[in-house]
Amino acid sequence: MPASWPCPGPAGIADEHAVVFDRARAVRLLIVPPLFEEMNRSRRMLIETQRCLDALELDSMLPDLPGCNESLQSFSAQSLGSWRAAMETAARHFAATHVLAVRGGALVFPTRLPGWVLEPVKGASILRQLLRARVLSAKESGREENSADLLEEGRNIGLELAGYRLSAALVAGLDSAVPEDEGQRVIRQAELGVSALWLRSEPGEDPAQSAALAQIIASEAAA
Amino acid sequence: MTDQTDTDLRSLLNDVLGLGPTRAAALMPDSGLFGALPELDSMAVAGLLTEIEDRFDVVIEDDEVDGDMLGTFGDLLAFIRAKRGEA
Structure with missing residues (x-):
């Protein structure tokens, strides 16, 4: 479901977009997407993961990084610092209890939250x-x-x-x-399937990988 | 001829280009890559080279990248073998 959240930017508070599955359940997962082209390539996989998490009774939110996807903020005004601040703001706005940072998302996620980093990249x-x-x-x-x-x-x-x-x-x-993970669990691609979707030159999807990722998160969040 | 470098390169091309195992296995030494596969644009080539560096533990300089080394599956395999001192 689309939602918006208030994100401070150089021109004041901007409304940023997020895809949320929110039914006020105990585990609320903030998903910090990869950067640049990998964000587009993995988007369908991440939203499918959210659907699987929803079926497993977990809430999740996938916010846009300012300047990316639907965001109206200027990309050229962004830095790792502005993305970190934005993701922390999103985490507080949605009252996230856990975090999943994917690839370059591991450079900008709220490190105070427990959770997972998927194939973090320098x-x-x-x-x-x-x-x-x-x-x-x-x-x-x-x-x-x-x-x-x-x-x-x-x-x-x-x-x-x-x-x-x-x-x-x-x-x-x-x-x-x-990558800034300290204590979050690193998930490797081999746990999900043979071929990483963010490597693909064309965006693709693989429901089995999304289901595997959701299953890991649901079982480890409950542990 | 099958060996580990050959197998690993097929697997890498499958991952980056989404060829599927059947098409990846069917690549011949003269199968065209750059210029023959529309999905292999400059961004995809950059991703491919980065993965080659990671998986084969080699460093590829800017000036080594041209149509010759990426023209066919055989060209790319020979380039990686030479880089790894297997040629």
Whole structure:
């Protein structure tokens, strides 16, 4: 079900979107999505996971990161810091009791909540892949660019990567960020199925993986 | 010829391109990749290279990436083998 939540931003409080399954049950799971293209690729999987959690009598909320998905805030105004603040605000607004951070979501989730991180990824790995995509597409159109120079430019004045305008703060943040999980349980892809949906070049879905993820969360939340 | 690098590369291409096990197993040395598969755009290639680095424990420099190493399944397999000192 769509819901909105108030998120502080540079232009005041913005209404942000979330997909929620909320029937005021004991376990309320905040899902912090992956960053960039992986968010789109895994979205259907995560919403299907929410449906499975709902059937298992758990509430869940999947908020947008400001500047992403349905958000009207400017992407270029975002940093890891603004996403952390937003996810903490969402956690409080929805009274989350647990958290699931997926991939790059592990860089920005509320660490005070117990829960799970699914295949957490370093910020530098995310950045490297974005830089590489830009270098490759420049090469295809006959221009020479290199990752090291682009990174330097990005750290100073920000950078356009894969259609996203990254602020200098976001570039610098990603370059040094590591997953922030401490005490949350790391779930590996092999526990869900052979092939990770966020790797796919085209968004896909796999109900069996969503069901497996929901089952892990439901059984471990009850333990 | 089957060996671990060959098997792992098929599995990786299956994961990134969603080929399905049947299509992945049917890849021949001259099966076209870059330029032949529409889903393999620059973002997908970047993801593919990152996964290759992770799974095969190699580092790929920007200037090593071109149509030659990604042209066919055989080209990519040979590139990884050379990187790993298996060639």
